[in-house]
Every structure is written in structure tokens, then in C-alpha cells.
Amino acid sequence: MRKLVEKGVKWLLTLSGFVTSLVILLIIGFLFTEGAGLFRKKIIEEGYVLALNKENPVRTMTAEQIKAVFDEDVTSWKDLGGPDLAITTFRLEDVEKYFTEEELGAQYEYAGEKIAALVDANPGMVAFVPESMIPENAELNFIEDSNISPKDVFVGAEWFPTATPSSLFGMWPLLAGTLWVSFFAILFALPFGLSIAIYMAEIAPSKVRDVFKPLIELLNGIPSVVYGFFGLTIIVPLLQQVFGLPVGESGLAGSIVLAIMALPTIVTVAEDAMRNCPRSLREASLALGASKWQTVSKVVIPSSMSSIASGIVLGIGRAVGETMAVLMVTGNAAVIPHSILEPLRTIPATIAAELGEAPAGGAHYQALFMLGVILFFITFFINLCVEYISSRNKAKNR
Amino acid sequence: MNTPVFPVGQHLRKRRSQSVAFFVFTLLSYLIVLIFFVILGFILYKGASVISWDFLTQAPEDGMTAGGIFPAIVGTLLLMLGSAVVSFPIGIMSGIYMNEYASKGWVVKFIRLMTNNLSGVPSIVFGLFGMALFVKYLGFGDSILAGSLTLGLLSLPLIIRTTEEALKDIPDGIREGSLALGATKLQTIWKVVLPMGMPRIITGLILSLGRVSGETAPILFTCAAYFFPQLPTSILDQCMALPYHLYVISTSGTDIEAQQPIAYGTALVLIVIVLVINLLAGLLRKYFEKRLKIK
Numbered sequence: 001m002r003k004l005v006e007k008g009v010k011w012l013l014t015l016s017g018f019v020t021s022l023v024i025l026l027i028i029g030f031l032f033t034e035g036a037g038l039f040r041k042k043i044i045e046e047g048y049v050l051a052l053n054k055e056n057p058v059r060t061m062t063a064e065q066i067k068a069v070f071d072e073d074v075t076s077w078k079d080l081g082g083p084d085l086a087i088t089t090f091r092l093e094d095v096e097k098y099f100t101e102e103e104l105g106a107q108y109e110y111a112g113e114k115i116a117a118l119v120d121a122n123p124g125m126v127a128f129v130p131e132s133m134i135p136e137n138a139e140l141n142f143i144e145d146s147n148i149s150p151k152d153v154f155v156g157a158e159w160f161p162t163a164t165p166s167s168l169f170g171m172w173p174l175l176a177g178t179l180w181v182s183f184f185a186i187l188f189a190l191p192f193g194l195s196i197a198i199y200m201a202e203i204a205p206s207k208v209r210d211v212f213k214p215l216i217e218l219l220n221g222i223p224s225v226v227y228g229f230f231g232l233t234i235i236v237p238l239l240q241q242v243f244g245l246p247v248g249e250s251g252l253a254g255s256i257v258l259a260i261m262a263l264p265t266i267v268t269v270a271e272d273a274m275r276n277c278p279r280s281l282r283e284a285s286l287a288l289g290a291s292k293w294q295t296v297s298k299v300v301i302p303s304s305m306s307s308i309a310s311g312i313v314l315g316i317g318r319a320v321g322e323t324m325a326v327l328m329v330t331g332n333a334a335v336i337p338h339s340i341l342e343p344l345r346t347i348p349a350t351i352a353a354e355l356g357e358a359p360a361g362g363a364h365y366q367a368l369f370m371l372g373v374i375l376f377f378i379t380f381f382i383n384l385c386v387e388y389i390s391s392r393n394k395a396k397n398r
Numbered sequence: 399m400n401t402p403v404f405p406v407g408q409h410l411r412k413r414r415s416q417s418v419a420f421f422v423f424t425l426l427s428y429l430i431v432l433i434f435f436v437i438l439g440f441i442l443y444k445g446a447s448v449i450s451w452d453f454l455t456q457a458p459e460d461g462m463t464a465g466g467i468f469p470a471i472v473g474t475l476l477l478m479l480g481s482a483v484v485s486f487p488i489g490i491m492s493g494i495y496m497n498e499y500a501s502k503g504w505v506v507k508f509i510r511l512m513t514n515n516l517s518g519v520p521s522i523v524f525g526l527f528g529m530a531l532f533v534k535y536l537g538f539g540d541s542i543l544a545g546s547l548t549l550g551l552l553s554l555p556l557i558i559r560t561t562e563e564a565l566k567d568i569p570d571g572i573r574e575g576s577l578a579l580g581a582t583k584l585q586t587i588w589k590v591v592l593p594m595g596m597p598r599i600i601t602g603l604i605l606s607l608g609r610v611s612g613e614t615a616p617i618l619f620t621c622a623a624y625f626f627p628q629l630p631t632s633i634l635d636q637c638m639a640l641p642y643h644l645y646v647i648s649t650s651g652t653d654i655e656a657q658q659p660i661a662y663g664t665a666l667v668l669i670v671i672v673l674v675i676n677l678l679a680g681l682l683r684k685y686f687e688k689r690l691k692i693k
Contacts, residue, residue: 222612223641
């Protein structure tokens with residue numbers, strides 16, 4: 001009986017030991033199945049077609065071209081490989097411009113025929129209409145619909161997830177925004193973080209250190225939404241005044257808030273690394289007549305460099321994945337940033353801001369999961385780097 | 399030119415560069431601590447005037463421009479409790495397995511790698527995952543249940559790590575002594591190893607609660623309600639939560655100006671929760687350290 005209990009408990013413990021691995025697998029599985037659906041989606045909105053005049057030879061258009069046409073940035077079929085003919089766009093909302101209510105019928109029952117006739121009469125027209133409206137015998141050409149391609153998603157330069165007739169899911173601006181903000185955050189945090197670490201490990205009397213240490217831990221414990229709120233009420237208006245910006249929400253505001261948030265990680269890791277520097281190294285340096293500062297800068301810091309590096313990488317990982325604080329202060333403009341003073345948008349902030357409005361199962365929803373996959377793999381890669389650095393350290397110290 | 403035999407100037411330079419460098423580091427450190435106190439002091443100053451008994455015990459009113467934050471406090475406490483139910487047992491058991499049962503080798507290495515990776519997964523990814531698995535696939539809907547499960551998984555790595563570290567520091571001689579007296583492995587763990595590791599395990603548990611109380615992104619799509627003035631009656635209800643409440647009233651709403659004081663109050667309550675939890679963990683650590691030293 002007792003043996004049975006022992007066995008049972010052992011199984012239970014083993015099972016729970018593998019829970020984290022299981023969760024990682026589940027995360028990958030769920031994010032991937034939702035995200036990969038994006039590449040089975042068509043570029044033109046579901047249930048709709050782009051109808052052309054039958055004389056028009058153009059058959060294929062990319063999502064970006066479709067958007068340009070309907071935004072009236074492209075105005076001639078010549079740019080799309082067709083005849084030199086002006087493009088007229090037609091959306092369902094425009095139907096009342098061309099026809100009276102009587103012509104369309106009370107339930108719009110004649111609308112399909114009328115639109116077909118309209119497109120037939122205008123050689124330069126492209127009509128964005130529901131597939132079901134078009135009469136079967138209409139002599140029209142249609143743009144061939146294709147699947148959203150990974151290339152459009154991963155290197156596409158425009159993120160317009162709710163544009164019609166075809167949304168653009170170019171993730172490059174979001175990726176660029178994430179990297180910009182994180183890069184500057186680490187740039188700001190690094191000098192301060194290392195200074196505090198050096199101060200706490202080498203200079204501060206133990207009493208001061210006993211005060212600083214819990215403070216830094218507390219800084220780590222404050223929720224990110226509080227930092228975001230602080231950034232929104234203090235840093236954003238301050239930046240707006242100092243730099244004379246139209247809006248204070250900017251990449252810089254995000255970087256500053258993130259820098260404050262990444263500080264504790266860097267300080268803790270770097271300080272631990274310096275404290276763990278072998279006493280013999282220090283003493284050898286001091287015995288050779290080096291001053292304390294020379295010992296710190298020439299012996300202690302170089303010898304703990306790789307641990308410090310893993311702390312920095314860890315801080316970058318934090319910054320890349322941080323959601324709420326960044327969402328609140330960066331202004332959320334999905335454009336490739338040209339300056340750190342412009343509003344920008346990061347991957348986590350995009351997911352947080354848009355998932356609530358994206359209909360489940362739609363292309364937008366799946367694109368956000370795809371963003372989650374990308375984010376997951378970025379941080380996964382960063383973590384592997386940290387693991388690699390610290391395992392190499394352990395091997396070296398042995 | 400005569401060069402002095404003893405490089406006196408070098409010695410001076412050495413001392414000067416040291417005092418300059420140390421002065422800069424000290425200055426920067428105090429600057430950061432100052433910034434920290436500015437953040438804290440600012441929120442304390444603005445929030446303290448809002449905090450009152452009514453603020454803590456009333457529901458929001460007038461489109462969240464008046465009234466209190468009681469439902470959000472209750473929601474956050476419920477989520478902390480729910481996530482604890484999920485993560486405490488699994489986390490501690492997993493930590494015990496890693497240190498006591500798993501054969502040292504690639505299994506432990508693999509699990510540790512996965513646990514570390516899980517702790518680095520951004521909280522918004524947990525949110526996505528929780529939404530896909532608990533809300534949609536398992537059909538819990540936006541609910542306290544789904545939110546607690548998501549937050550529980552999020553805090554697992556921290557608990558596993560602290561448990562493992564706490565047990566690792568217990569010398570093997572103690573285990574061997576217990577086994578030599580005829581106790582089984584399970585008895586040894588239950589009666590000897592766990593009680594000795596408990597202080598540090600509990601500290602880890604408390605800190606994980608602190609983390610859970612402030613997380614917003616994971617509950618965004620799994621649980622949090624914009625406005626849900628009555629208290630939840632079942633675990634399948636949505637609930638309000640302090641961090642999400644702070645987010646919505648400071649970024650959106652009917653009248654941001656009028657909501658501002660409430661936002662400061664909410665931020666203060668959140669900070670106080672974190673402060674109390676950190677203080678508690680610190681005191682506990684000190685208390686147990688003292689007790690262990692006497693022994």
C-alpha cells in the first residue's frame with residue numbers, strides 16, 4: 001500500500017515536472033494553428049469580387065496594388081500592365097450615386113444587374129461587390145484572387161489590417177518599431193544600470209546597499225501598467241514641451257519608460273556577476289599596486305563581462321515583450337519610424353490594441369496570432385542566447 | 399630632461415581618476431534612486447487625496463468618472479487566488495521533481511531550459527495563448543476561470559525556480575540521515591526536506607502573487623471586463639481587475655479629465671499591494687534567516 005502511494009506520488013511529480021514543457025508546446029501549437037490560417041486566406045475580402053470590364057486585360061493584382069487603386073494613388077491601368085485608361089473605382093456605397101432607389105428596387109434586387117451593366121459600359125471601372133450580387137450571365141472579367149503570401153506578410157511595409165477590399169498585413173513597420181524602442185531603451189538603461197551595479201557591488205557601504213537592494217527589487221515589482229500611467233502623465237507631456245512635438249506619444253517616451261523598467265534586471269544581474277568575481281583576482285590586482293578603480297575597470301568588469309552581457313540580453317528580451325507600458329505611451333502609429341520622436345507601434349502593443357476588435361477566425365485575427373508567433377520566437381531566441389552565455393560561463397568557472 | 403625615479407604624478411593621476419569615476423557612479427546611482435522616489439512620491443501625492451473608505455468599497459459610477467474601485471479590487475484578489483490554486487501545487491511539485499526525483503542529465507537540462515524559456519515568454523503571448531486555449535478551444539469564454547489559468551501558467555516558472563533553489567541548498571547529509579533511519583523517499587521529502595525548504599518556497603509564492611496582481615496583458619482577452627459593477631457570482635463570470643481598470647480609465651473613456659483622480663487612486667492601490675507583498679516577502683526571509691542561524 002505504502003509502495004503504491006510512493007509510486008503514485010512519483011508519477012504525479014514527474015507529470016508536473018513536464019508541465020512547463022507541455023505549456024511551451026501548447027503555446028507553439030495554438031499560436032501556429034491560428035496564425036498559419038492567415039496564409040490560406042485570400043487577399044480580397046471574403047465573399048467579394050473585383051469585377052472588371054470584359055475588354056480589360058488585367059487579371060492579377062497584388063494586395064498593395066489593390067489598396068493603391070482604391071486609395072486613388074494609382075489612377076491608370078497602364079501602371080498595372082493594362083491599357084492607357086483611367087481607373088474608376090466602384091464600391092457598393094457608391095451605388096446611389098449612379099442609380100435611383102427605384103432603379104435598384106426596394107430590396108436592391110436589381111442592383112446586381114445594374115452594377116454589371118455599369119461595369120460593362122465603363123471600360124476603366126473596377127467594382128468591389130459581393131460575389132452573390134453579380135448575375136450569372138454577366139460578361140465581366142474578375143481579378144484572380146490569390147492566397148496571402150508569407151512574403152507580403154514578413155517583408156511587407158504596410159500594416160492596414162482593416163482596409164478594404166484587401167487588407168495589408170506587412171509586419172515590417174511593427175518589427176522595426178519594436179526593435180527601435182528596445183534598442184534605445186537598452187541604450188538609455190545601460191550606463192545607469194552598470195553605474196548602479198558598480199556602485200552597489202564595489203563602492204557603497206553595506207548600509208546603503210541594504211537600502212538600495214530592496215528598492216531595486218521593488219522597482220522590478222511595480223506593474224507595467226503603472227509605469228505606463230506614469231509615462232503618460234509625466235514623460236509624454238514633458239517630451240512634448242521639450243521637443244515641441246505635435247504629440248508627446250513617441251518612440252522616445254516608450255524607450256524611456258522601457259529603460260526604467262529594464263534597469264532592475266540589468267542591475268541585479270551585473271551586480272551579482274561582479275560580486276561573484278573571485279577574491280583572488282581582486283587581491284592579485286591590488287597587490288600589484290593597482291588602485292581600486294583600476295582593479296574594478298581592468299579586472300572585475302572584464303572577468304564578469306559575459307554575465308553582464310547575459311543580463312543585458314535578458315533586459316532586451318524584457319523590453320521586446322513589454323506590452324502595456326509601451327502601448328500607453330508610444331502613440332500607436334503603424335509606420336516605419338524615421339525618427340525616435342515619431343509615434344510608432346510595437347508588436348506586443350499591436351496585439352493588445354487590435355485583438356479585441358478583430359473578429360475571431362478572420363484574417364486580421366490570424367495575422368495578430370502570426371505576430372504572436374514572431375514575438376514568441378524572438379524572445380525564444382533571446383532566451384537561448386542567455387542560456388548559452390550562462391552555460392558557457394559555468395563551464396569556464398569550473 | 400630628468401624623469402623622476404618614482405612616478406609621483408602617475409600615483410596622483412591614479413587617485414584622481416578613481417575619485418572621478420567613483421563620484422560619477424555614485425551620482426548616477428543616487429539619481430536613479432531619486433527618479434524612483436519621484437515616481438513613487440508623485441503617485442502617492444496625487445493618489446492619497448483620492449483614497450477614502452468609499453473609494454475602496456464603492457462601485458464605479460457615472461461612466462467611471464465617479465465612485466470607487468471595489469469590484470476591481472475584488473476581481474484582482476479573485477484572480478490572485480485563482481492563479482494560486484493553479485500554480486502553487488503544480489509549481490512546487492515540479493520543483494520537487496526537478497531536485498529530488500529527476501535523474502541529473504538531459505531530462506533536467508531540458509526541463510530547466512523549457513522553464514527558463516517559459517519565464518521569458520512575453521505576457522501578451524500568454525494572453526493570446528489563454529484566449530486560444532481556454533476561452534475559445536475549451537469554451538470557458540471570458541471568465542475568471544480562463545484568466546486564473548492563464549495567470550497561473552505565467553507564474554509557474556518563478557515558483558518552480560524558487561522551489562528548486564530552496565531544495566538544492568539543503569545538504570544531502572540530512573536526506574541521507576532520514577533515509578538511514580528507515581524513512582522512505584516520500585517520507586523524507588514530506589517530513590524533512592519540504593519543512594526545511596518551506597521559508598524560501600513561501601517567499602517565492604508570495605512574490606509570484608505580486609507579479610500576478612499587476613499583470614494586464616494576459617487578462618486583456620481572457621477575463622477582464624471594461625465595466626462590471628456587480629461582483630462576480632461564479633468562476634465563469636467576467637470580472638474587473640485593478641491593472642486593467644487603470645489602463646482603461648487612463649487611456650479611454652467618456653471624460654479622461656474627470657477620470658484622472660480615479661486613475662491616480664487605482665495606481666496607488668496597485669503600488670501599495672506590490673509594496674506590501676515585497677515587504678512581507680522580505681520580512682519573512684529575514685525572520686527565517688535569523689531562525690536558521692540560531693539553529
